[in-house]
Amino acid sequence: MNRSADSLDYEPLTDEHLIALYCEGDREAFAALLKRYRQELFAFLYRFLGSRAAAEDVFQDTFLQIHLRAERFETDRQLKPWLFTIAANKARDYLRRNKRHNNVSLDAPTPASPGSGGSGSGATFVDLMQAQTVQPDESLSDQEKRDMVRQVIDNLPQHQREVLVLAYFHQLAYKDMAEALDVPLGTVKSRLHAAVANFAKQWKQTFASTYES
Template sequence: MSLRPLENTRIDFAEKSDADLMAEVADGDHASFTELMARYKTPLFRFILRYVGARSEAEDLLQDVFISVFSKAASYDPAWKPTTWIYRIALNKCRDYGRKQRLRKFVSITRPDNEDEPGSYTPEPVDLGPNVEDIVARRQEISRLSAAIDALPHKMRSALVLHTIEGRSQIECSEILGVSRKSVEMLVYRARKTLRDKLGYQP
């Protein structure tokens, strides 16, 4: 199934909510599906990329997410927020990916979203002056942090990415993860504590 945006579409979707679009997608409306993709493509890709850490895999998983959104639209329950439902699909895809193979290096949270994938990242030229040791130490620290996040259990990593990195509220995280707000708070706390303990950071 090719998920390419429909060309020359002249429908005005400005007045339509995500829920409206989901209802139309459930009826097989391709134009509404294209609009839904346009709204979610960037944030979903960013989330998936930060979870799996490799651009090519993230692109494939994003494709899989939208295929599932379209194929399962008829079973979508309007009681759910479209955002929650779609992110749950994405989260399950990431979890399944993690079960099949060891996740690649986690994307550094300090890197811009439009950088190349980690394996081909080339740092910007720097002045190799008196601070070169500090620069090298910082890059090594980022690498250690990335590896430590990569090793976190699924739910802890998911909560950390959604809440701390993506900046989503505890309520939204709880809906996506299917746990209570208190559980989200605890998962993020445990994730941070695990990172501190593993990396030797002081509270």
């Protein structure tokens, strides 16, 4: 069942309705779904992988997997966590294949609280992390501070980097992070708490000489 793009307004339809239409043969519904998540999912993958080329590859691989598994999707569930579960798994596979660490983008605004889904506070991840630690010398430039934060983030264990990206950059709710990472809800909360604490510890140990006396 193919519909022309003019015969149906896809914009107000839910993700679940779109995937159901696609399973019935409506190719435009899949195109609408891809367009809907193009910017959001690509941004997530770019922050996860640290490379636009890698993010593009994994984005395409993710939607190929959605295409192949669309008929298995249970439409009484939300599609977004399922989509991000596939994307996160594909990103981890990419990192393993290429034996590289992901370099998190640190300049995106963060939400008022992790997983809240609310509007952003305007603070960046750099601001958030520095608020958890002793402040460095004010004479340092913003770029120097970002480089310092990035160095510490890159040294965190992968499971801690993952939860920071999902919580502070992508603003997923805790239950959605749990589904995307395939771990219990309590594990998500403990990992996020540990990640922030670990960051603060490593920040102080690594850059103690830059602090004001």
